[in-house]
Amino acid sequence: MKLQYLQLSSNKLSGAIPPDLKNLKSIKLLELSHNNLSGHIPVALEKFPILEYLDLSSNDLDGEVPQQGIFKNSSAFSILGNKRLCGGIPQLQLPACLKKDSKKHGRSISLTVIFSVIGAVLGLILLSSIFVTLYRARRKASKNPLPASFLESKYLNVSYKDLFKATGEFSSDNLIGEGSYGSVYKGILDRDETLVAVKVLNLHQRGASRSFLAECEALRNIRHRNLVKIITACSSIDFKGDDFKALLFEYMPNGSLEKWLHPNVHGQYEMRSLNVIQRLDIAIDVASALEYLHHHCGTPVVHRDLKPSNVLLDNDMCAHVGDFGLARFLSNAASNTSQDQTSTTGIRGSVGYIPPEYGMGGKASTNGDVYSYGILLLEMFTGKIPTDDMFKDDLSLHQFVKMALPDQVMEIVDPRLLEDVQALNNGERQRIARTKMREFLSSVAKIGITCSVESPNERMQMREIVKEMHAIRDLYLGDGIHPDQQNRERLLGDSSSYLSHY
Numbered sequence: 001m002k003l004q005y006l007q008l009s010s011n012k013l014s015g016a017i018p019p020d021l022k023n024l025k026s027i028k029l030l031e032l033s034h035n036n037l038s039g040h041i042p043v044a045l046e047k048f049p050i051l052e053y054l055d056l057s058s059n060d061l062d063g064e065v066p067q068q069g070i071f072k073n074s075s076a077f078s079i080l081g082n083k084r085l086c087g088g089i090p091q092l093q094l095p096a097c098l099k100k101d102s103k104k105h106g107r108s109i110s111l112t113v114i115f116s117v118i119g120a121v122l123g124l125i126l127l128s129s130i131f132v133t134l135y136r137a138r139r140k141a142s143k144n145p146l147p148a149s150f151l152e153s154k155y156l157n158v159s160y161k162d163l164f165k166a167t168g169e170f171s172s173d174n175l176i177g178e179g180s181y182g183s184v185y186k187g188i189l190d191r192d193e194t195l196v197a198v199k200v201l202n203l204h205q206r207g208a209s210r211s212f213l214a215e216c217e218a219l220r221n222i223r224h225r226n227l228v229k230i231i232t233a234c235s236s237i238d239f240k241g242d243d244f245k246a247l248l249f250e251y252m253p254n255g256s257l258e259k260w261l262h263p264n265v266h267g268q269y270e271m272r273s274l275n276v277i278q279r280l281d282i283a284i285d286v287a288s289a290l291e292y293l294h295h296h297c298g299t300p301v302v303h304r305d306l307k308p309s310n311v312l313l314d315n316d317m318c319a320h321v322g323d324f325g326l327a328r329f330l331s332n333a334a335s336n337t338s339q340d341q342t343s344t345t346g347i348r349g350s351v352g353y354i355p356p357e358y359g360m361g362g363k364a365s366t367n368g369d370v371y372s373y374g375i376l377l378l379e380m381f382t383g384k385i386p387t388d389d390m391f392k393d394d395l396s397l398h399q400f401v402k403m404a405l406p407d408q409v410m411e412i413v414d415p416r417l418l419e420d421v422q423a424l425n426n427g428e429r430q431r432i433a434r435t436k437m438r439e440f441l442s443s444v445a446k447i448g449i450t451c452s453v454e455s456p457n458e459r460m461q462m463r464e465i466v467k468e469m470h471a472i473r474d475l476y477l478g479d480g481i482h483p484d485q486q487n488r489e490r491l492l493g494d495s496s497s498y499l500s501h502y
Contacts, residue, residue: 211325218324226289228322258308285319291462306372352386367456374451383414
């Protein structure tokens with residue numbers, strides 16, 4: 001397993017950059033910012049074959065900046081905050097490096113003249129440093145440099161200045177969400193009044209730059225009606241000269257699924273609720289997105305962080321899966337196993353939705369996404385958060401629902417789903433509607449339980465889940481109260497190949 005991401009920012013490292021780094025030829029991202037590193041930038045970094053981003057900012061490096069390899073592209077590396085660097089490519093606007101005089105000429109120049117020249121140069125650099133920094137900030141902000149592998153001509157070019165204006169100077173009034181690696185703002189692009197969601201990365205958070213690259217890589221390769229549509233990305237510096245990275249997405253006016261499922265927690269949508277069909281349609285939308293990622297991409301993609309806050313709803317209440325900051329591409333041979341192509345450490349999802357094998361060091365797999373989907377499905381129809389205080393010791397949301405099947409399913413369902421049934425005046429119609437609701441909820445719950453079993457190999461695959469969910473919808477909305485017996489047995493009875501264990 002080869003190391004591809006090395007993040008050592010803000011670790012109080014000192015001394016020269018170790019020459020042994022030249023052996024890490026598989027590195028894609030190297031972050032050494034906000035330390036006390038000194039000395040020259042190793043020329044060996046020019047020869048890293050697949051290095052995509054290098055961050056050496058906010059150190060005490062000196063000497064000439066290399067000009068080959070990654071140092072050819074000013075958007076692929078950052079050296080801000082190293083005031084004693086010189087040279088490099090013209091785009092950096094750094095002062096020229098002083099050339100050493102030959103011995104012959106050196107003897108002919110007096111020490112007084114040398115010191116005078118050095119003093120004048122240093123004074124000039126000191127006097128102009130603020131103006132150079134501001135000039136570079138304005139110039140780079142307007143160019144919107146991005147990782148070369150991401151942007152193509154079809155993407156919109158935006159600058160930090162554009163986003164600063166679009167979001168009302170990143171006003172708290174326009175803040176619509178916060179996550180592990182940054183904040184999301186609502187914005188309006190001036191040029192065509194486009195409503196957008198702007199995800200601003202907190203680059204001081206460890207892993208944020210890696211998350212940015214992962215999301216860029218994932219979103220440039222995938223397109224589906226149930227995935228959040230990316231508009232563009234911005235990798236630049238702000239008005240203070242600090243690095244700035246942001247992603248722009250299509251704005252989703254109905255917010256996240258989490259705020260609809262748990263309105264009391266967020267203080268929103270108190271008077272609105274999702275009915276049975278809306279929840280079922282959203283569940284199918286999410287399943288369709290995962291089916292595409294797992295089975296219809298050139299290289300299978302594992303989302304790794306599926307949860308209600310990462311499911312967004314458009315104006316028609318159609319669901320779109322977002323936040324690919326933890327996504328991973330798998331080799332085709334590894335898509336259904338616990339193998340992936342990269343060595344990664346740290347959290348691989350959100351508590352309550354993480355499959356048990358991840359907690360034991362297992363690698364990312366499509367089966368892990370299936371587990372998260374199963375928990376999401378159970379949460380949608382019970383209204384219970386998997387991290388609720390009631391779930392402790394051996395009781396989990398999975399166990400809670402499993403123990404209620406089949407007889408007590410109506411007792412654990414989200415009470416809001418029963419309001420339409422209880423509103424029926426006719427006793428016989430209410431009885432029939434309640435029976436139909438119980439059968440429907442039982443079939444959905446069984447899928448959620450099967451998806452969230454502990455053993456990865458016993459979980460369903462997303463292509464089967466999509467078929468079953470569509471069949472449940474057709475059955476529930478079918479003509480008449482009593483559906484076709486064959487379909488009823490396939491979905492609700494013990495003969496189902498996936499549900500017979502329960």
